[in-house]
Amino acid sequence: MNYNEFKYCGLNVALGALSGKWKPIILYYLFHQEEIRFTELWRAIPKVAKKVLLEQLKQMEQDGLLLREEKNGFPPEVWYRISEKGRALGPALAALESWANEYAAEEVDLLKIRRKVTLS
Amino acid sequence: MNYNEFKYCGLNVALGALSGKWKPIILYYLFHQEEIRFTELWRAIPKVAKKVLLEQLKQMEQDGLLLREEKNGFPPEVWYRISEKGRALGPALAALESWANEYAAEEVDLLKIRRKVTLS
DNA sequence: CAGTATCCGACCGGATACTG
DNA sequence: CAGTATCCGGTCGGATACTG
Numbered sequence: 001m002n003y004n005e006f007k008y009c010g011l012n013v014a015l016g017a018l019s020g021k022w023k024p025i026i027l028y029y030l031f032h033q034e035e036i037r038f039t040e041l042w043r044a045i046p047k048v049a050k051k052v053l054l055e056q057l058k059q060m061e062q063d064g065l066l067l068r069e070e071k072n073g074f075p076p077e078v079w080y081r082i083s084e085k086g087r088a089l090g091p092a093l094a095a096l097e098s099w100a101n102e103y104a105a106e107e108v109d110l111l112k113i114r115r116k117v118t119l120s
Numbered sequence: 121m122n123y124n125e126f127k128y129c130g131l132n133v134a135l136g137a138l139s140g141k142w143k144p145i146i147l148y149y150l151f152h153q154e155e156i157r158f159t160e161l162w163r164a165i166p167k168v169a170k171k172v173l174l175e176q177l178k179q180m181e182q183d184g185l186l187l188r189e190e191k192n193g194f195p196p197e198v199w200y201r202i203s204e205k206g207r208a209l210g211p212a213l214a215a216l217e218s219w220a221n222e223y224a225a226e227e228v229d230l231l232k233i234r235r236k237v238t239l240s
Numbered sequence: 241c242a243g244t245a246t247c248c249g250a251c252c253g254g255a256t257a258c259t260g
Numbered sequence: 261c262a263g264t265a266t267c268c269g270g271t272c273g274g275a276t277a278c279t280g
Contacts, residue, residue: 010220011144011213017224019139021253024131038262049254054263064223074260075261085223092215093131099212100130103184103205104137141273158242169274174243194280195241 014092017063020056022048024093030066030082031090038078065089134212137183140176142168144213150186150202151210158198185209 018024025045029036036044042053057080060066065086071077138144145165149156156164162173177200180186185206191197 009144010217010224011148013220013224014216015135015138015144017220018135024135028131042262047254049256050262051255051264052253055253070262076260076263078262088223089219092212092219095212095215096134097130099209100133100137103208104130104133162242167274169276170242171244171275172273175273190242196243196280198242 014089017060017065018089020059022053022056023060026053026056026060027065027082027086027089027093030080030086035079035081038080041080060086134209137180137185138209140179142173142176143180146173146176146180147185147202147206147209147213150200150206155199155201158200161200180206 022045026041029041029044038054038057042048042050045053057066057068061068064083067081067083069079069081071079142165146161149161149164158174158177162168162170165173177186177188181188184203187201187203189199189201191199
């Protein structure tokens with residue numbers, strides 16, 4: 001595999017779909033809650049700006065990780081749920097987590113972490 | 121698991137260690153090449169600035185993903201190789217890759233992707 | 241050859257106010 | 261309530277020149 005092949009390889013696609021400050025925690029709630037309303041999710045995650053949360057949800061929807069259901073009416077009511085594609089990420093996420101638990105047991109203050117996962 | 125626990129969970133640690141534009145491709149070479157010299161790696165990855173490549177290698181070394189061996193003398197000669205901890209990421213990376221191959225078969229132009237994976 | 245020092249642009253995430 | 265519009269600051273990555 002040379003560089004040009006690598007650019008398109010699946011690993012980068014997967015990491016790209018996970019790239020976003022709040023996506024892991026969003027996935028966590030979607031995995032454990034079957035269906036969650038926007039404001040509920042927003043309140044569950046303190047310190048995230050509404051705009052940013054919406055951006056990341058939109059990206060995840062475009063990537064097919066979650067489903068967005070809008071129940072029309074007023075006031076608006078939007079529910080998010082994990083998609084099949086998103087749920088299929090479960091094993092990979094579990095593998096990452098168990099790796100960290102085995103090899104990086106020390107807690108890390110993630111408030112200080114700020115590294116792109118982006119690709120080229 | 122509430123928000124504060126989540127901040128420290130293993131998934132975020134793992135994604136943090138993978139967060140960096142060139143880390144996946146660096147890992148690729150380390151997985152397949154046993155030992156690789158800096159310039160060789162640099163030449164293998166076109167379009168990456170030497171400074172940036174060094175930064176990411178240093179982060180990966182600090183995270184314990186790779187080992188850096190400096191053979192003193194002149195000219196300097198530095199070899200990088202995967203560590204045990206780094207190699208242990210293999211299954212998780214393979215899981216991500218197979219997920220992408222199954223669910224995101226369409227190729228994506230990664231040159232256009234630029235999303236942080238960062239955490240909070 | 242490996243690494244450092246600068247400078248810079250782009251982008252991401254944060255804060256706030258506003259709309260339908 | 262869900263979403264948009266602005267504005268802003270920090271940080272990451274890119275380019276280049278330089279050093280030991």
